[in-house]
Amino acid sequence: MSRDTAIRKNTFLQSLKVLYYSLISQHLKELVPIIYTPTQAEAIANYSHLFRRNECLYLMFNEQDTMERDYLEQTRGRDVDLIVCSDAEAILGIGDQGVGICTAKSSIYSLIGGIDPFKCLPVALDVGTDNQELLNDHLYVGWPQKRVRGEKYDQFIDKFVQIVRKYHPHSLLHFEDFGVTNAHRLLERYRAEHACFNDDIQGTGAVSLSCIMAAVGVTKSKLCDQRIVVYGAGSAGLGIAHQLRDAMVATDGVSPLDASRKFYLLDKYGLVKESLGPSRIRDSLYESGFVSPDAEWKGAMTNKKGEVGLLEVVKRVKPTIMIGCSTQAGAFTEDVVRMMGQGCERPIILALSNPSRLVEVDPANANLWTDGRALMATGSPFPPARMPNGKDYHIAECNNALIYPGLGFGAVLCQSRRMTDTMIIAGAQRLASLSPALKDPDDSLLPDFDDAPKVNFEIGVAVAEQAIEEGSAGVEWKKSEVKQKAAERLWRPVYGEYIYDPEGEQA
Template sequence: MKNLRGKALLTDPAHTKSTGFTYAERELYGLRGLLPYDVASIDKQIERVLGSLRCKNSTIEKYIFLNALLERNQRLFYRTMIDHIDEIMPLVYTPTVGEACSEFAHIFRNAQGFYISPEDRGEIATILKNWPEEDIRVIVVTDGERILGLGDLGANGMGIPIGKVALYVACSGIHPAQCMPVMLDVGTNNIALREDPLYLGYPYPRLNGDAYRSLVDEFVKAVQLRYPSALIQFEDFLSPHAFEFLDLYAQKVRCFNDDIQGTAAVTLAGIYTSCRITKKKFTDLNIMFLGTGSAASGTAELAVDAFRAAGLNRSQAQKRLWFIDRKGLVTARNENIKPRIKPFAHEHAACSFVDAINEIKPDVLIGATGVAGTFTEAVISKMSSVNERPVIIALSNPTSHTECTAEQAYHWSNGKVIFASGSPFNAVQFKDHLFKPAQGNNAYIFPGIGLGIYASAARLVTQSMFLAAAEVLASTVSEQEIHSGSVYPALSRVREVSHAIAVAVCHVAIREELTSLSLPEDISGYVRSLMYEPNY
């Protein structure tokens, strides 16, 4: 405990047990007189935490309370989150984190994470030494330009890396001291933020062009020097930058983009599972995307890999995938097609969204627009008329930006739909059936990927790792969960899922010769031994 004693130990968030210190420990560490008489177990402390939490009247108040707990007692925070993850995760991350980011400067209490501004240019490697931990294995970094569906939130976007780090710890057991949230605070074009007297970020228009790219490059190179074992997770960058940095660095350093690859894997897993319900063959599916951003195009690219792994050639795989934009069906005749969408712009007459569904008859409809209400009753009804069991995946979050709600999907389809979403929804009673819609939460994927990279020391993160993760996730869904309308496992089993994904990542790293480690024969046991358990 770093020779901590007395008040210093009691107030150190990583090492305190608060009232959990035993009488012997109180004597040993100079704590006598500094605590009430009772020695409270961690379970009793969790009971107290939950009682206080449930008295809060709003989700943002609960977020602030939990954040304060994290700053005060790490082990108690993570034990509470792990044991009550269904209740806590929506408060720590989606959907509450959207509101928390919007209000970040106004609810700020204590500094968390690491901030880099244009004024740090040329000195990033030096200032990284100010971070107190040496053995960093995961870095979650954003520039705040495309926070969820909320847009440019500048430095307020730090709430995203902080939340993702919490999920790494809770969902896959990477130690909190080995995780680092980073904000590349390059300014904001959100004028309201810049004019907010409480705004804490770099109060200038966004850096762009070569000046922006060179700062990102300096950061990536500085990480290689300071933390050579670290995985970099790019988070909530604007789509063009997201793809640019992924293409630039994916073959050079350990990195991935969760909005592109994590979303793709969790969505693909949902599609795999849906085939167990519809009894359709995966290679026979037609998949349609509403939206042409990073989540949609990333999912399409991983789906191509999945189709190819199942026996189709690239051309056949691409023809299974279709895109809708604001003007309707994206076809080969369209002008100004995004480069990553071109392989999916097929020969077809121009038509509206609903007409495209009628003509192409997609088995799966995926929304990644960030625009609420784009899956209208006409869209859901048409999907239901061309499918016995239509698969609808509304990825956009927070909840206020989702393409349709679970209740709308079930009612408009007369209970036929297989529904999943990026935001959580409560169970829906429709006629005599209680549906428990699944959340396509990236927390099922990225923590396991990170743990697998940590365990294997793989030099790179590859698409085949995300394909393996999707297969593992789909395989964990029980028949009971499927019967309730869910295409994902219960969130309470997320650590089990992360462990299985990490083991699969290790096998991919070995197969693709991406590691120089001599991994033990019992890879499962080895991965399990690395997983942090927050107990006293």
């Protein structure tokens, strides 16, 4: 391309439209980082300055009286299978952006998951912003007010969700980039009454679960045997912990309480433990069961505020798995990684923060500090790390796009009224079973991104099969029929064939 920066390539691709899907599908590995992570964060941060035309359904808080009419105008004459909505409070790496655009997310559902783009509806839920820089920007296209919270916020979101349920009861409702105070709460509020999915919680959790299942396969152990440190207890970190715990319960038969004791979460106050108190522990963390009892940390080294840091946690816990989703660049220091390497033979390190400049550890360094023993994955693409034996270790890209499009396709395919935990685990297990590392322990923990469409097709089939087995599906198929039904439903960016008929022209 003649465009010399990622953001200029992003805007160029967005302008193509007709050729967009066909071009990107032929160059997935090269172009997905341009239209999605990590470039999309820059595109959203500069949205008001790059704005050309509205590309989604835009619903503003102070115009909610016309919400139903606006929704119907946007969806008239369309079958809607997928709705991706965002209030843009917590866009990974850049935070509150006021107006979130979900076109990239829904495009990935089409490119990789095979969902017809005409049946996808991106929705911007504008409830204001607390980003003062945006409020001071005279070009800002969003509602220039402080972010609405509390009961009024809940009423606005509920009005939107009930409209979706009224007109498209079989659709998948995807929550994207909601803040930590709302993400878990909204998912739990609505998931029992509609097929809801939060990629920051469940997508990140599912792909991380797949990655860890593959790594556990390499070490020939069980998921319930692991000791897990999660550095960054926001929506993503808590979502990963929940997903791993649920999988331990479902696959290894341990109790939720015993599974919770395998986890040690850290946030800006250090280890999440009882003595931090309600002022420093969010309700969602108390409800999760991941708060460490103080009795286990007597004699631990703390700072002046009584907080236990990462190095001390690693020293005492001897984790087999360390997961970073903190956006704290370099947080997994040499001391931390070497200490972890002393406690287990094959340390499993997932440094998942995006973009790559915010990663907790460069995988090349983690490889060096563990003498090539680490099993690794990152949230953004990284080059291979050289092993002591001279081989290149290919770093798995723990990218949500390796799983969430398939999860969505499976739910849409079988018309499920719910996205259950067991459906997600079934999809994660199918992805883990495709890991190259299961054939060669020094290979990548996850499939290459070029194979994402084929991988997500398999995930979608697994999800639909599980829904049928557990009675969550809205179709009356046999499990043996699912793969054929999925192949028939799959959308691909292929132009129709047009035949020139000179006689017809003369007529």
